[in-house]
Amino acid sequence: MPNQARPGPGSFESRELWPTSGQLYYQDTNSNANYNGLQAKVQKTFASGLSFLASYTWSKTIDDSGGTFVGEGGRGFVFQDSYNRGADRGLAAQDIRHRFVVSYVLPTALRHGRQFMNQNRVADVVLGQWQAQGITTLQGGSPVGVGQACNRANTNAGSMRPDLLAQPE
Numbered sequence: 001m002p003n004q005a006r007p008g009p010g011s012f013e014s015r016e017l018w019p020t021s022g023q024l025y026y027q028d029t030n031s032n033a034n035y036n037g038l039q040a041k042v043q044k045t046f047a048s049g050l051s052f053l054a055s056y057t058w059s060k061t062i063d064d065s066g067g068t069f070v071g072e073g074g075r076g077f078v079f080q081d082s083y084n085r086g087a088d089r090g091l092a093a094q095d096i097r098h099r100f101v102v103s104y105v106l107p108t109a110l111r112h113g114r115q116f117m118n119q120n121r122v123a124d125v126v127l128g129q130w131q132a133q134g135i136t137t138l139q140g141g142s143p144v145g146v147g148q149a150c151n152r153a154n155t156n157a158g159s160m161r162p163d164l165l166a167q168p169e
Helices: 121-127
Strands: 033-045 051-063 098-110 129-139
Touching: none
Parallel strands: none
Antiparallel strands: 033 051, 051 098, 098 129
């Protein structure tokens, strides 16, 4: 917000650039994000037809905006202090630190080419290609943002956050 009142005492108008204009909104694409990740994959197929694919991702995503004003992410995000956008830098809403995915193919006992399946051609065609497959995903959760309802900075916009009293563990 280009006309956001600076934090401090007194009326909003006394601390705005253009006191007679009220609140002004503009859409901006000037945000910063940083993604770092490590990915690992293991894949194994056995002669019996059993196969596994496992992958792990460790990542960290940091940004200074929760999305666009009218679009995705933190929908309606307004900087706490439009004069100090770096103060909103922190973990992104889509930050998932750990993600583990495993997919598997398990052939059933009713496989094509088994001795008892070769006795009946119809049974071999209908039942001979069955297998069980699946994908399992385990991942950490998204970061939780803490906000407060009151405007302790006495500005006319932004999302206020409580003060940090001690280093989080």
